Amino acid sequence: MKRLVAALAAGTLALTLGACSSTNSSESDTEGLTVATSFYPLAWLIESIGGDDVTVISMTPANVEPHDYELSPSDIAKMNEADLVVYVEGFQPSMDAAVEQISGPEVLELSDSVGLLPLEEDHGDDDDEAHEHDHGNLDPHFWLDPERMSDAGEAIEESLSQADSANVTTYQEGQETVAGQLTDLDTEFADGLATCERQTIVTTHAAFGYLTNRYGLTQVAISGIDPEAEPSPADLAAIKSTIEETGTTTVFTEELASPKTAEAVASEAGADLATLNPLESQPSDGDYVSGMEANLAALQGALGCN
């Protein structure tokens, strides 16, 4: 009984403090935290951990390829009203610039938490881009590795708990549930890709480096880190010989990038086409986990796994 009274008193105190600190954003604070994030996999992670206590705003609209999406001034104003902003630098230049302009929210930048690695420079043409910004030569696509996704979940849980200490238990439970899902996913991938006839995948853009590293595969990407970059004729010739040398049977397209170059490469090399989803937007059917499972099935088909 004493404990209940103490809990109630603590709850009242938290509510009072919350009310005092919300002088400039009157209505949103009664509905819990608002978290702004750049694109789908981060939104999925924050929603999964935050549950009903958190409202998540994805700055990139659904079904839009986020790398080159330009945030509008009203997007940035909306972001400035959030309690917390979560993003990974070096993925979306417009988001990187927007974060410099906001002053209201706490900001969680995930590069260090997930241990980003340098880009694999297989196209050798990024000398000019290397010094553009701090994380400009790190590969941001960490969410395609379940283990790094779990590391991001821990960092998000910590930030949510700091911003809203009244709901720490909710966030811890949410994080544990997500970590369990991601461990299961990692096991499915490790088992499902353990015995395959081939190890090389040809992708539309270089989104799958962390996934291929984790499971002992090699990625050959038609464009680099940005799906809109055009490969040179020399790049294409090199990809075609890799396909022939490795006996690659499949060239992967993506839902939100043009399949034109992939189709040309596949037809020249006599390979089939299939879809591999970089999950930069919500899959048309399902979520992050089912999208990753569909990716596993596509990889098993292309690589002859049993």
Ligand SMILES: [Zn+2]
């Ligand atoms: Zn990408």
